[in-house]
Amino acid sequence: MGHYLETDVLTIGAGGAGMYAAISAAEAGAQVLLLDKSVIGRSGATIMAQMTVAAAIGEEEPDDWRFHLKDTITAGRGLVDEPLAEILCRDAPARIWQMEEWGVGWARKGNHITQAHAPGHDRNRCVYVDFLNTGPASSRTLRNQVRRHDTVRRISDLMVTDLVIQDGQAAGAVALHLETGQAVTIAAKATVIAAGGLTSLYGRNSASANMGGDSFALGLRAGAELIDMEFVQFFPIGHLAPRLIGMDPIMWDPFRYKLGGRLLNGEGAEFTQNYGTAEDGKYVVTRDTATYAIYKEVEAGRGSPHGGAWLSFEHIPDADLRAAFGPVIDRLGAAGIDLTKMAIEVYPIAHYHMGGLRVDNTLATTVPNLFAAGEAVGGANGANRLSGNAITEAFVFGELAGRSAATMAKGTPAPDIRDAAKPYISVIGNAAAKTSDGPSPTAAIAALKDLLQREVGPFRTGIGLNRALDAIAKMTTALPEMPTGDPAPFNQQLADWLGLRNMLVVAQSIATAALARTESRGAHQREDHPGLEEAWTNNQVMRLVGDELQLSRHEVRRLAGGEKLS
Amino acid sequence: MSDSQSTNLKIRRGGPEGPVQYEHFDFAFEDGQSVLDALRWIRGNRDASLAVRYSCINANACKECVIRIDGRTGYACTTPLQAGEMLIEPLPNKRLIRDLVTDTLPPDERLTKP
Numbered sequence: 155m156g157h158y159l160e161t162d163v164l165t166i167g168a169g170g171a172g173m174y175a176a177i178s179a180a181e182a183g184a185q186v187l188l189l190d191k192s193v194i195g196r197s198g199a200t201i202m203a204q205m206t207v208a209a210a211i212g213e214e215e216p217d218d219w220r221f222h223l224k225d226t227i228t229a230g231r232g233l234v235d236e237p238l239a240e241i242l243c244r245d246a247p248a249r250i251w252q253m254e255e256w257g258v259g260w261a262r263k264g265n266h267i268t269q270a271h272a273p274g275h276d277r278n279r280c281v282y283v284d285f286l287n288t289g290p291a292s293s294r295t296l297r298n299q300v301r302r303h304d305t306v307r308r309i310s311d312l313m314v315t316d317l318v319i320q321d322g323q324a325a326g327a328v329a330l331h332l333e334t335g336q337a338v339t340i341a342a343k344a345t346v347i348a349a350g351g352l353t354s355l356y357g358r359n360s361a362s363a364n365m366g367g368d369s370f371a372l373g374l375r376a377g378a379e380l381i382d383m384e385f386v387q388f389f390p391i392g393h394l395a396p397r398l399i400g401m402d403p404i405m406w407d408p409f410r411y412k413l414g415g416r417l418l419n420g421e422g423a424e425f426t427q428n429y430g431t432a433e434d435g436k437y438v439v440t441r442d443t444a445t446y447a448i449y450k451e452v453e454a455g456r457g458s459p460h461g462g463a464w465l466s467f468e469h470i471p472d473a474d475l476r477a478a479f480g481p482v483i484d485r486l487g488a489a490g491i492d493l494t495k496m497a498i499e500v501y502p503i504a505h506y507h508m509g510g511l512r513v514d515n516t517l518a519t520t521v522p523n524l525f526a527a528g529e530a531v532g533g534a535n536g537a538n539r540l541s542g543n544a545i546t547e548a549f550v551f552g553e554l555a556g557r558s559a560a561t562m563a564k565g566t567p568a569p570d571i572r573d574a575a576k577p578y579i580s581v582i583g584n585a586a587a588k589t590s591d592g593p594s595p596t597a598a599i600a601a602l603k604d605l606l607q608r609e610v611g612p613f614r615t616g617i618g619l620n621r622a623l624d625a626i627a628k629m630t631t632a633l634p635e636m637p638t639g640d641p642a643p644f645n646q647q648l649a650d651w652l653g654l655r656n657m658l659v660v661a662q663s664i665a666t667a668a669l670a671r672t673e674s675r676g677a678h679q680r681e682d683h684p685g686l687e688e689a690w691t692n693n694q695v696m697r698l699v700g701d702e703l704q705l706s707r708h709e710v711r712r713l714a715g716g717e718k719l720s
Numbered sequence: 721m722s723d724s725q726s727t728n729l730k731i732r733r734g735g736p737e738g739p740v741q742y743e744h745f746d747f748a749f750e751d752g753q754s755v756l757d758a759l760r761w762i763r764g765n766r767d768a769s770l771a772v773r774y775s776c777i778n779a780n781a782c783k784e785c786v787i788r789i790d791g792r793t794g795y796a797c798t799t800p801l802q803a804g805e806m807l808i809e810p811l812p813n814k815r816l817i818r819d820l821v822t823d824t825l826p827p828d829e830r831l832t833k834p
Contacts, residue, residue: 197775397752596768639769
């Protein structure tokens with residue numbers, strides 16, 4: 155039977171959201187099991203976030219969470235789940251102060267926390283940790299806090315492969331222990347999915363290796379609903395060239411805000427004004443507009459040598475560069491990059507997923523006893539996420555999901571899932587027994603990423619999406635024959651097989667939703683359906699019925715007028 | 721831009737039991753590419769069974785890809801490839817699990833506590 159573990163609250167994924175959920179569930183009195191398929195607090199998106207965290211703490215200038223909410227709703231192009239966004243913006247200041255109390259060390263100017271401006275915000279609202287250290291500092295702080303709770307058990311190298319549903323409720327999970335190859339069963343009164351987004355499904359991305367959409371595949375197979383799966387945010391100025399290692403590819407963004415880096419085409423001219431928003435030295439161009447402008451400029455033959463745009467800081471005095479970049483300027487120098495003398499090349503890369511698990515105001519999914527946190531949650535950012543809201547979401551939704559799950563666990567008897575887990579244990583056993591000499595799942599993952607980058611990127615056509623769906627269907631048919639190598643310990647080929655199983659259904663869900671939405675809005679741009687259509691101001695909701703993904707359209711949840719500032 | 725060069729990675733394979741084995745893999749690279757770039761390429765194109773820990777790929781944030789490179793401890797993601805031969809081994813002072821993967825987990829984050 156292998157290992158059988160029991161807990162009140164199971165948290166799947168130990169990035170920012172999962173760790174915050176574990177802390178708040180423990181503080182609410184629950185026994186917690188915190189799992190990660192990689193290493194606790196080191197994998198996932200949070201640790202890679204070098205940027206900023208949006209919260210209306212009013213340290214830099216007077217602010218109110220309602221202003222933050224207004225900006226979030228505006229950025230989301232009509233599709234923001236307003237009650238969720240309200241929770242996000244309202245609770246953000248408390249989380250920022252709690253992290254400060256825990257010693258994260260937000261950057262300060264004199265006696266107050268510094269808040270930077272980021273596009274789409276009406277004022278200076280975004281806190282950070284110098285230099286480029288927001289994510290690592292947040293992860294370290296949360297790791298330390300998790301360790302203070304004896305009631306949180308942490309296990310790394312444990313890859314959840316399926317949720318176990320019993321009597322219509324989430325009752326735990328089955329997982330593969332990478333080191334030994336054993337199946338592990340975890341019975342849980344309540345479960346939190348905090349396994350992040352899906353950006354590593356794309357060839358060019360800013361993600362860690364393990365952001366392959368596990369949250370959504372686990373949810374779908376368990377019967378949960380997903381929302382807004384067509385909205386994948388591309389980060390406009392991901393690093394393209396020259397080759398730069400040991401740095402986050404999205405690192406240029408804060409410097410562009412702080413210093414005013416200029417975005418130029420291959421002819422050395424500013425160009426975003428031709429696509430709706432001029433830079434005007436204020437850098438107010440939102441992400442979707444910048445992504446579109448760079449794609450179109452490259453398409454028109456006005457790209458930089460590697461097929462992107464130039465980002466230039468050459469007009470900034472050396473002393474100002476050094477003050478803003480700090481030690482980073484020396485790391486760039488070691489890589490042969492002198493910003494006073496050269497521009498670097500940038501290109502849009504997959505960065506964040508707006509869609510995700512459909513939840514209510516307690517972050518409960520549509521499956522009883524199953525919750526979601528962080529990027530796994532869909533809806534709060536609509537069709538386009540405001541800069542700075544991702545780590546906010548990890549903190550706020552992590553804290554709330556942990557609390558909600560602990561409350562749910564209190565009223566739930568401990569489930570016994572020894573029988574219910576058997577079919578899911580067989581999935582692992584069957585996968586491990588595949589010894590054909592066909593192409594490896596590891597190679598197939600690379601092919602899938604190229605496919606999505608090409609056909610399901612920020613600019614889509616019906617023809618391309620259909621091509622993608624056909625190719626995904628073929629790969630899904632081929633999956634059972636893909637080999638998983640010898641059953642030695644730490645079999646990453648088996649982990650790749652199980653990961654690809656998730657990636658395929660998630661890729662299908664993105665392409666299916668994108669094909670159905672015959673308009674262009676925010677991060678979803680249909681070249682064959684340009685322009686936003688009022689009639690499409692709906693969320694698309696998806697569920698898995700048998701092998702079929704079923705889509706339906708739902709009204710966007712709105713707040714009553716009173717909570718909003720106009 | 722930069723010229724393509726070639727390296728030959730001599731990689732220690734296998735688990736704690738049995739004789740010490742090395743396998744050789746050729747990889748053509750451009751200036752700036754890392755040891756992890758080569759290891760990931762080998763997994764995708766030559767031998768998917770090669771075991772190596774990594775998560776963040778490029779950011780040197782997760783610190784998971786620490787291995788032994790030409791006899792020195794370093795991160796695969798920040799060590800540039802060099803022309804000629806490079807010796808790639810697991811950490812010598814940690815329990816070997818498979819290939820380049822060693823038991824680098826904190827003791828209280830394991831499934832079975834020691």
